[in-house]
Amino acid sequence: MVLKVGFIVNPIAGMGGRVGLKGTDDVLNEAVSLGAKPLAPDKAEETLRDFLSNYSTKKDVICWFTCSGSMGFDELKNVGIKNVEMVYSPSCVNTSSDDTKKACEIFLEKKVDLILFCGGDGTIRDIFCVVDKKVPVLGIPAGVKMHSGVFGVNTRAVAKMLHEFVNHSLTVGDVDVMDLDEELYRRGEWKVKLFGVAKGIVEPTYVQVGKTVFESISDDAVRDELAEHIIDEIKKYDDFLFLMGSGGTIDYIARKIGLDNTLLGIDAVYNKKMIDKDINEEGILNLLEEYPKVKVILSPIGAQGFILGRGNLQLSPAVIRKVGLDNIIVVSTPSKLVSIPFIRVDTGDKDLDHLFAEKEFMMVVIGYRLSRVVRIQTNNF
Amino acid sequence: MLQGGKSIMNRNAAAFLKEEYEDLVNKNLDWKLRILESGSTPHALVDGKKILMLCSNNYLNLSNHPRLIKGAIDAAKKYGAGSGSVRAIAGTMKIHIDVEKKLAKFKHTEAALLYQTGFAANAGLIPQLAGEGDVIISDELNHGSIIDGVRLSKADRAVYKHKDMGELDKVLKDSDKKYRRILIITDGVFSMDGDIAPVDKIVKLANEYGAMTYVDDAHGEGVIGPDGRGIGAHFGIEGKIDVEMGTFSKAFGVVGGLVAGSKDLYNFAYNKSRTWLLSGSHPPAVSGAQLAAIEVLETEPQHVKNLWDNTKYFKKELKSMGFNTGESETPITPVMVGDSGKAKELSNSLFDEGIFALPIVFPMVARDKARIRVMMNAGLTKKDLDFALEKFEKLGKKLEII
Numbered sequence: 001m002v003l004k005v006g007f008i009v010n011p012i013a014g015m016g017g018r019v020g021l022k023g024t025d026d027v028l029n030e031a032v033s034l035g036a037k038p039l040a041p042d043k044a045e046e047t048l049r050d051f052l053s054n055y056s057t058k059k060d061v062i063c064w065f066t067c068s069g070s071m072g073f074d075e076l077k078n079v080g081i082k083n084v085e086m087v088y089s090p091s092c093v094n095t096s097s098d099d100t101k102k103a104c105e106i107f108l109e110k111k112v113d114l115i116l117f118c119g120g121d122g123t124i125r126d127i128f129c130v131v132d133k134k135v136p137v138l139g140i141p142a143g144v145k146m147h148s149g150v151f152g153v154n155t156r157a158v159a160k161m162l163h164e165f166v167n168h169s170l171t172v173g174d175v176d177v178m179d180l181d182e183e184l185y186r187r188g189e190w191k192v193k194l195f196g197v198a199k200g201i202v203e204p205t206y207v208q209v210g211k212t213v214f215e216s217i218s219d220d221a222v223r224d225e226l227a228e229h230i231i232d233e234i235k236k237y238d239d240f241l242f243l244m245g246s247g248g249t250i251d252y253i254a255r256k257i258g259l260d261n262t263l264l265g266i267d268a269v270y271n272k273k274m275i276d277k278d279i280n281e282e283g284i285l286n287l288l289e290e291y292p293k294v295k296v297i298l299s300p301i302g303a304q305g306f307i308l309g310r311g312n313l314q315l316s317p318a319v320i321r322k323v324g325l326d327n328i329i330v331v332s333t334p335s336k337l338v339s340i341p342f343i344r345v346d347t348g349d350k351d352l353d354h355l356f357a358e359k360e361f362m363m364v365v366i367g368y369r370l371s372r373v374v375r376i377q378t379n380n381f
Numbered sequence: 382m383l384q385g386g387k388s389i390m391n392r393n394a395a396a397f398l399k400e401e402y403e404d405l406v407n408k409n410l411d412w413k414l415r416i417l418e419s420g421s422t423p424h425a426l427v428d429g430k431k432i433l434m435l436c437s438n439n440y441l442n443l444s445n446h447p448r449l450i451k452g453a454i455d456a457a458k459k460y461g462a463g464s465g466s467v468r469a470i471a472g473t474m475k476i477h478i479d480v481e482k483k484l485a486k487f488k489h490t491e492a493a494l495l496y497q498t499g500f501a502a503n504a505g506l507i508p509q510l511a512g513e514g515d516v517i518i519s520d521e522l523n524h525g526s527i528i529d530g531v532r533l534s535k536a537d538r539a540v541y542k543h544k545d546m547g548e549l550d551k552v553l554k555d556s557d558k559k560y561r562r563i564l565i566i567t568d569g570v571f572s573m574d575g576d577i578a579p580v581d582k583i584v585k586l587a588n589e590y591g592a593m594t595y596v597d598d599a600h601g602e603g604v605i606g607p608d609g610r611g612i613g614a615h616f617g618i619e620g621k622i623d624v625e626m627g628t629f630s631k632a633f634g635v636v637g638g639l640v641a642g643s644k645d646l647y648n649f650a651y652n653k654s655r656t657w658l659l660s661g662s663h664p665p666a667v668s669g670a671q672l673a674a675i676e677v678l679e680t681e682p683q684h685v686k687n688l689w690d691n692t693k694y695f696k697k698e699l700k701s702m703g704f705n706t707g708e709s710e711t712p713i714t715p716v717m718v719g720d721s722g723k724a725k726e727l728s729n730s731l732f733d734e735g736i737f738a739l740p741i742v743f744p745m746v747a748r749d750k751a752r753i754r755v756m757m758n759a760g761l762t763k764k765d766l767d768f769a770l771e772k773f774e775k776l777g778k779k780l781e782i783i
Contacts, residue, residue: 372540
């Protein structure tokens with residue numbers, strides 16, 4: 001079967017980083033005047049070359065759809081890929097996020113099986129606006145900020161993932177799209193938001209079905225187990241308030257329980273009923289006055305495995321101190337833990353981070369009544 | 382009409398049997414059974430082909446030992462073909478008790494209990510040892526039958542990284558304040574890599590936290606420790622492991638599961654294990670062979686010695702050819718290949734050359750750690766081993782593994 005891949009390069013991704021601009025959103029001209037050179041095209045070609053030389057056996061397994069010039073066509077041509085259909089040309093030489101979005105609309109019309117892109121968090125944010133969860137995305141890391149879970153760790157890893165996706169040994173699962181507010185960041189504030197949950201390429205979870213026979217089970221089946229576990233916990237601690245964290249895993253669990261959850265926000269559940277939604281820090285602190293016994297359910301967010309400090313700033317140091325470290329329940333699909341060797345915490349409060357550091361590890365729930373040890377890292381990035 | 386279902390008239394009750402089987406066949410996940418047309422001997426007849434057997438668990442070649450065969454025949458003649466009942470009702474024969482007493486003596490434990498199979502021991506006993514409010518802590522590479530036993534329990538489960546005592550300590554520390562009882566379960570010898578769990582350290586940690594220890598010694602029984610007395614003897618901690626679970630199906634050359642430990646464990650286990658209570662007891666011939674197997678181990682040390690001599694020779698020669706034999710400390714000898722497709726190809730080519738050895742591929746082992754798993758056997762001669770080594774060298778070079 002021929003796989004249809006939409007390929008898009010954000011040629012300006014990462015240009016701000018080399019000249020100390022912490023991102024390229026809205027400041028391209030400044031970056032260029034400071035001497036920034038494009039690097040995304042090289043990263044894209046590096047990935048394609050690695051894929052061709054190490055993995056590609058049959059040349060025709062992929063049918064490529066792409067954009068003109070350095071938005072994809074040049075890179076494919078330079079590495080010698082022939083099976084290419086150019087489906088979009090930007091109207092002016094300086095490409096913009098509009099071009100990314102327009103190209104993705106055409107990719108959807110062409111019914112691609114995967115969108116391979118080269119860029120950073122800004123690029124995936126643009127792609128996600130159009131693609132949502134309709135098609136899985138895989139990112140070649142070339143941006144300044146890459147907090148999202150769609151990126152391979154380097155070009156080599158992306159080439160391998162692409163190969164394994166083509167060969168069906170990797171599967172499709174939820175990945176977080178993150179973004180740092182660049183305006184705030186350039187003013188010295190650090191605020192990474194969870195932007196949404198896209199479809200990405202993930203390692204499947206395997207279960208043993210015979211002595212030497214394993215079957216991969218879907219991400220949803222694993223999350224069903226996690227939901228069963230959380231239902232039991234809610235029943236067991238029936239006098240506790242449960243704060244449901246943000247992200248795809250917890251959203252799935254909450255919906256399985258029958259709660260109308262907020263994907264990107266913090267919700268409060270008491271006695272199996274949603275009592276407040278998308279609560280800010282002040283709202284949470286008020287709730288804690290009323291409900292002294294609280295458990296927080298968190299799942300690692302983004303590419304680096306943060307449970308606190310990325311995408312859930314409402315769970316401030318004051319909130320966490322009141323809740324208590326022992327009342328934090330961390331859940332994760334085993335496949336996510338394959339790519340995240342550590343749980344990371346960055347509360348912005350050194351003393352609180354230190355309390356996590358002292359714990360050294362956390363028990364992370366990976367199935368129904370099943371948990372495993374995962375180390376905690378608290379140093380910042 | 383049921384909501385979401387089909388009407389009774391339209392339902393094909395048995396269609397799924399064929400569909401699901403065909404699905405397995407299409408995915409190449411079905412078992413292709415090889416038929417033995419001889420006994421499980423080093424030179425066996427498999428699917429009409431004479432092969433050198435390098436994948437049985439019959440480590441000591443006892444399944445063909447004359448004393449075991451005689452033991453089986455004599456017991457069948459004396460007590461008949463079947464036992465007539467489950468152990469609990471009217472199926473406990475003196476010969477069952479004889480085996481248990483002899484086994485306890487052999488393993489230097491207070492008592493030992495027979496189960497119908499090793500799986501029956503794990504699936505029957507583990508859920509009784511830990512329940513609601515308890516935790517079972519398990520090595521991530523434990524065997525499937527342990528995992529099933531654990532699933533039958535209402536206890537929480539926590540997994541630690543393979544043989545990582547630092548992680549085990551952390552789980553114990555975390556569990557200490559949360560749970561009533563703590564049960565640590567590990568394989569003694571891990572069946573994929575042939576490495577040995579640090580059971581001495583596990584027992585020490587368990588004692589610090591008041592946790593119970595359960596070791597599945599299926600691949601260690603009859604193989605490791607002085608005279609093949611198993612994992613407790615290997616570490617010189619006989620009687621200190623709370624539950625030493627094992628099997629008669631591998632090195633002992635017969636069939637059946639066993640649990641060795643205290644008298645209290647014995648009484649508790651047979652009164653509570655549902656698998657034990659609800660399945661028929663071993664036929665006398667099985668028990669007769671089991672008795673003889675223990676006697677052979679006690680009086681003929683050459684079998685364990687041969688097994689280890691063969692293991693050392695085979696591994697040494699493989700290494701000198703440039704093969705990687707992994708982390709094995711036991712007669713389980715992984716011949717690392719790397720790529721799964723290549724491992725399957727090597728196994729098939731070996732079979733064509735008259736050697737029966739199975740590939741172990743992803744996801745049983747990591748993607749880049751596919752291997753052929755060779756199981757050494759005490760009955761193989763030096764000539765047999767050299768024959769096998771020659772084929773490994775030839776095919777290893779052909780497939781660019783060495």
